Amino acid sequence: MRTVFRAFLGEVRGTLRDPGALLVLVGAISLYAFFYPTPYRREVLKEVPVAVVDLDQTPLSRQLARMADAHELVRVSARAASLAEAERLVLKGEAGGILAIPSGFERDVKRGAPATVGVFADATYFLVYRQALTGLAEATATLSAGIEVKRLQAQGMPEAKALAFRDPLPLVSRPLFNPAEGYASYVVPGVLILILQQTLLIGIGLRGPADLTALGKGPLLARAAASVTGRSLAFCLLYAVHALFYFGIVARVFGFPVRGGGLAAAALVVPFLLSTSFLGLALSVLFRRREAAIQTLLFTSLPAIFLASYAWPPEALPAWLRAAAQAIPSTSAIPALLRANQMGASLAQVRHELGVLWGLAVVFFVAAVLAQAARVRRTA
Amino acid sequence: MALGDAPGVFRAARREAYQLVSSRYALVLLVLLPLAGFALVSAIFWNRLPEALPVAVVDADRSLLSRRLVRMIDATKSMRVTGPFASPAEAFDEVLAARAYAVVTIPAHLERDVKRGTAPKVVLYYDALRLIPGSIVKRDVRAVVGTLSAGVEIQARKALGETPDVAAARFEPVRSMRGALFNPGLDYLAFLVPALGPTLLSIFVLVGAVHALGAELRDGTAGEWLAAGGSATRAVAGALLPQTLHFTALGLVTTALQFRLLGIPMRGSPLLVALATVLLVLAYQAVGLLIVAFSANLRLASSAAAFYGGPAFAFTGVTFPTFGMPFAAKAWGALLPLTHYLELLLGQAMRGAPPSASLAPLAALAAFVVLVPPLALWRMRRVMRDPAYWGRT
Numbered sequence A: 001m002r003t004v005f006r007a008f009l010g011e012v013r014g015t016l017r018d019p020g021a022l023l024v025l026v027g028a029i030s031l032y033a034f035f036y037p038t039p040y041r042r043e044v045l046k047e048v049p050v051a052v053v054d055l056d057q058t059p060l061s062r063q064l065a066r067m068a069d070a071h072e073l074v075r076v077s078a079r080a081a082s083l084a085e086a087e088r089l090v091l092k093g094e095a096g097g098i099l100a101i102p103s104g105f106e107r108d109v110k111r112g113a114p115a116t117v118g119v120f121a122d123a124t125y126f127l128v129y130r131q132a133l134t135g136l137a138e139a140t141a142t143l144s145a146g147i148e149v150k151r152l153q154a155q156g157m158p159e160a161k162a163l164a165f166r167d168p169l170p171l172v173s174r175p176l177f178n179p180a181e182g183y184a185s186y187v188v189p190g191v192l193i194l195i196l197q198q199t200l201l202i203g204i205g206l207r208g209p210a211d212l213t214a215l216g217k218g219p220l221l222a223r224a225a226a227s228v229t230g231r232s233l234a235f236c237l238l239y240a241v242h243a244l245f246y247f248g249i250v251a252r253v254f255g256f257p258v259r260g261g262g263l264a265a266a267a268l269v270v271p272f273l274l275s276t277s278f279l280g281l282a283l284s285v286l287f288r289r290r291e292a293a294i295q296t297l298l299f300t301s302l303p304a305i306f307l308a309s310y311a312w313p314p315e316a317l318p319a320w321l322r323a324a325a326q327a328i329p330s331t332s333a334i335p336a337l338l339r340a341n342q343m344g345a346s347l348a349q350v351r352h353e354l355g356v357l358w359g360l361a362v363v364f365f366v367a368a369v370l371a372q373a374a375r376v377r378r379t380a
Numbered sequence B: 001m002a003l004g005d006a007p008g009v010f011r012a013a014r015r016e017a018y019q020l021v022s023s024r025y026a027l028v029l030l031v032l033l034p035l036a037g038f039a040l041v042s043a044i045f046w047n048r049l050p051e052a053l054p055v056a057v058v059d060a061d062r063s064l065l066s067r068r069l070v071r072m073i074d075a076t077k078s079m080r081v082t083g084p085f086a087s088p089a090e091a092f093d094e095v096l097a098a099r100a101y102a103v104v105t106i107p108a109h110l111e112r113d114v115k116r117g118t119a120p121k122v123v124l125y126y127d128a129l130r131l132i133p134g135s136i137v138k139r140d141v142r143a144v145v146g147t148l149s150a151g152v153e154i155q156a157r158k159a160l161g162e163t164p165d166v167a168a169a170r171f172e173p174v175r176s177m178r179g180a181l182f183n184p185g186l187d188y189l190a191f192l193v194p195a196l197g198p199t200l201l202s203i204f205v206l207v208g209a210v211h212a213l214g215a216e217l218r219d220g221t222a223g224e225w226l227a228a229g230g231s232a233t234r235a236v237a238g239a240l241l242p243q244t245l246h247f248t249a250l251g252l253v254t255t256a257l258q259f260r261l262l263g264i265p266m267r268g269s270p271l272l273v274a275l276a277t278v279l280l281v282l283a284y285q286a287v288g289l290l291i292v293a294f295s296a297n298l299r300l301a302s303s304a305a306a307f308y309g310g311p312a313f314a315f316t317g318v319t320f321p322t323f324g325m326p327f328a329a330k331a332w333g334a335l336l337p338l339t340h341y342l343e344l345l346l347g348q349a350m351r352g353a354p355p356s357a358s359l360a361p362l363a364a365l366a367a368f369v370v371l372v373p374p375l376a377l378w379r380m381r382r383v384m385r386d387p388a389y390w391g392r393t
Helices: A002-016 A019-035 A059-070 A083-091 A104-110 A126-154 A159-166 A183-207 A220-253 A261-285 A292-309 A321-327 A331-344 A347-380 B006-021 B024-044 B064-077 B087-096 B111-115 B133-159 B164-170 B188-218 B222-229 B232-261 B270-295 B298-311 B326-332 B338-352 B355-385
Strands: A048-054 A074-080 A097-101 A116-124 A169-178 B051-057 B079-080 B102-106 B122-127 B175-180
Touching: A002 A019, A002 A183, A002 A220, A002 B270, A019 A183, A019 A220, A019 B298, A048 A059, A048 A083, A048 A126, A059 A074, A059 A097, A059 A104, A059 A126, A074 A083, A074 A097, A074 A126, A083 A097, A083 B122, A083 B338, A097 A126, A104 A116, A116 A126, A116 B232, A126 A159, A126 B175, A159 B133, A169 B133, A183 A220, A183 A261, A183 A292, A183 A331, A183 B133, A220 A261, A220 A331, A220 A347, A261 A292, A261 A347, A292 A331, A292 B024, A292 B298, A321 A331, A321 A347, A331 A347, A331 B087, A347 B338, B006 B024, B006 B222, B006 B232, B024 B188, B051 B087, B064 B079, B064 B102, B064 B111, B064 B133, B079 B133, B087 B102, B087 B122, B102 B133, B102 B188, B122 B133, B164 B175, B188 B222, B188 B232, B188 B270, B188 B298, B188 B338, B188 B355, B222 B232, B222 B355, B232 B270, B232 B355, B270 B298, B270 B338, B270 B355, B326 B338, B338 B355
Parallel strands: A048 A074, A048 A097, A116 B175, A169 B122, B051 B079, B051 B102
Antiparallel strands: A097 A116, B102 B122
């Protein structure tokens, strides 16, 4: 117990005197929290520029263009004389979508024949495509509904009945947990959890393996276990404060949805930080130089985020990869903490991930102890 | 740059190449990890579109019509129905336990009310915190319910005495024919994968350059290094040259391989993309040089490189487009060579844009290569000569 406390104190003192580690373990935490979300500050992508090709030039075609312009997701940025010209605007990146109204459009509608307009969007960029297509299709659907209801009313049907007649089985869509469907609310909370993991792994790598001789002369494995426990305690206490800062303050400053009461989140944070800290200590024996931790771990954030059932659905991962990814703490921590914090999931609803994280904590603890002991034996 | 005295560059390059080949760490950092990263990213997106996303359905009607709706949802490629659930609360629990992405509630008396023409509402609650599966489910449930609703309307029109042709013509006066430009399969893989490979490349080029230059300062060997090159410019150019060749080759091979293996189309000019790849490598090496020159400390330089290269992807506009960003984020994105490279790559590969549309990003990449090194070398000269800057970690 006393050696654990000595290892704890040694780590606290050592970290405070290590500006390189402090920069990562403390500085990066607040820097990233306010730097990373800046691209998404506006939350929803609106007013995607679209080009209108109006080959009809009638009051009805102009009305459709006006309705598209009025839709919040798109704005009419250009008028093109032909589809080819509109496509050139998209190629240059000046428009994200095209509304193509064929000649004879108004005539067809007046005749009662179905009129078809072309709604195209640039599928090079996922969000541009989604917003442009949604905006243009919704504007067209609104125009169509108005025309059909007016026709039915002309046949003597009351308005309410006409509305039900033209869409007898309406669908109401409601977004869950992220009412404004904000992009920052979707992407940032998960990335914050990843930042906790990555800075902790790198920071521990910068601190390097322990000097076990400072912990007396007991059996090697006992000293290694005391060192891993004491040092992890120091890292985890610091990161518990960071987690509180991220989930409690940063989430509110940016207005991300917060529905959880905190119990499930707290229960998840403990094994998440422990397993990450033990993993960091196990990896730290591999780094012969301090900066190697930064250099080799930097790229891992990118695959880690796509393996965490969050930016990319796990249903789409190959089965072997989905299984292997369980070895990374963020794979369980990100989806479970998002459910606990943003969706209000209960402890029982995150128990699967909780079990995995505790399992990782045990495995990585043993790995860290063995790795630290083996390193002493090798250098002795 | 005064590269006239080529032997100096080659001496420095040979010295660096020898150090790289004899270092196990260099093998790991410059070869094994980049290859592992590319393999991992390709494996993540190997299956392409997500399929059979679970949707929890609460059918309070259990009529022919409601069962038909459930079957139609289940029959889509993208979704599978889980349940049955007795109450909406049970179904929402499935979402909270990560066993479903959405809940569809079908009200009691759906069939009866549809026949009476009171338009009973089917409600789709979709998870808007998991954007990609949420969007897919929303799009496809809408399509299914829309098809069913149109079918009911056509039947009702026939009941009013319209012929099948007339009914089919009148049920939706203005229709939209939707099309995806440049990515007809709407392949999510094609959205992301071409961008992730170069992002990994940019990280490793930056880290590699910082390591090659910074290690000379850390180990106090800058004197020998300078002597080998004959001048700071030639020594720096020589030290970076082996990695320039290595990463250019790696970048070209992995890009070509990804496009070939994963079947992503290359509609534009492969030559232009290759040229941009060379410039991307040089641009990140230039930035690496700048970071080392002004930090004169390998550990600090590595931290700075992590800050510059790590979160870069978010600022490139591939996920959230640049025109929707506030000015500060747009400006930071413009200061990343990756932003310009990806604009060019996606324009060429996906859109098959004419070369003229790619001139601006190409010029921006070239600007990094031309403008950054003189500024960095101005400071690097002093750092390389003054032992006070050596050995700091």
